[in-house]
Amino acid sequence: MSNKQIKNIISEKINKEDIKNNIVNKRSIDMKYLKYGMCTCALVLMVGVFIFNGSKTNDIKIESSNNYNKGNFNINELDSVASHKFDAISKNVDEKDLKYEFSFYEELVNSNLLEDYKVEGIYIKDSNQKYNKLNNYVVSSYKEDKSIMIAFSKDNEPLRDYFFDDNGEKYTTINGENIKIYSYENSYMTVFSYKGVNFDIETSNVDVNEFRNILELIIK
Numbered sequence: 001m002s003n004k005q006i007k008n009i010i011s012e013k014i015n016k017e018d019i020k021n022n023i024v025n026k027r028s029i030d031m032k033y034l035k036y037g038m039c040t041c042a043l044v045l046m047v048g049v050f051i052f053n054g055s056k057t058n059d060i061k062i063e064s065s066n067n068y069n070k071g072n073f074n075i076n077e078l079d080s081v082a083s084h085k086f087d088a089i090s091k092n093v094d095e096k097d098l099k100y101e102f103s104f105y106e107e108l109v110n111s112n113l114l115e116d117y118k119v120e121g122i123y124i125k126d127s128n129q130k131y132n133k134l135n136n137y138v139v140s141s142y143k144e145d146k147s148i149m150i151a152f153s154k155d156n157e158p159l160r161d162y163f164f165d166d167n168g169e170k171y172t173t174i175n176g177e178n179i180k181i182y183s184y185e186n187s188y189m190t191v192f193s194y195k196g197v198n199f200d201i202e203t204s205n206v207d208v209n210e211f212r213n214i215l216e217l218i219i220k
Helices: 003-013 016-047 096-101 105-109 208-218
Strands: 057-062 071-077 089-092 118-125 131-143 146-153 172-174 177-179 181-184 187-194 197-204
Touching: 071 172, 071 208, 089 131, 096 105, 105 131, 105 208, 146 208, 172 208, 177 187, 187 208, 197 208
Parallel strands: 071 181
Antiparallel strands: 057 071, 089 118, 118 131, 131 146, 146 197, 172 177, 181 187, 187 197
16 A cells, blocks of 8 residues: 555544544633632632531631631531421511510611511410410521521520431530531531520521621620
8 A cells, every 4th residue: 555545544534623623622621620710719718718627527717707806616517417397386476575585686686697587486286285385486587598597495495397416526615605516518507505595596508707796696
């Protein structure tokens, strides 16, 4: 076979335009990933949250938006949560008495953290099988994809519709009080008692600084 025939066969099997397109496409893909990578790095730098590796917990250093010193915000990460059913109903309540009964209430609901909030009472059945026994109050706020729910009671543990393992080992100190804070996917939650009031707080799509500010309005 002559050199000319070999050259023609190779030319038929190798399409120069295809090679060019493959190179261009690969370059576009590489640039796309580079673009996303640069955006991600920029986002991480803007947030300014540094996460240290741990098997179950993370130490997140933050600075509150108020004039508080830097401190460790220790998060106990959850692998899963389980749904939990309870027999209760919610009713609207008059919040006038709450402002006098709970010292934290007025400042909390007047803060910019709880926009368009509503307050409800969670009632369970009494001895007559009527939903007339107050178990706890709930203040909730929903804005776009953010949600905040603060349940509290002097006499009972607030009811919730999910269950999680609260045996985390790490504590966060808020104004001298040690509490455990948990995270699951895009949610933070905590359960604690302070000055004779039982709290159960859950947020969704709220950043760690906002969550801390909520706690600082309650724990003083």
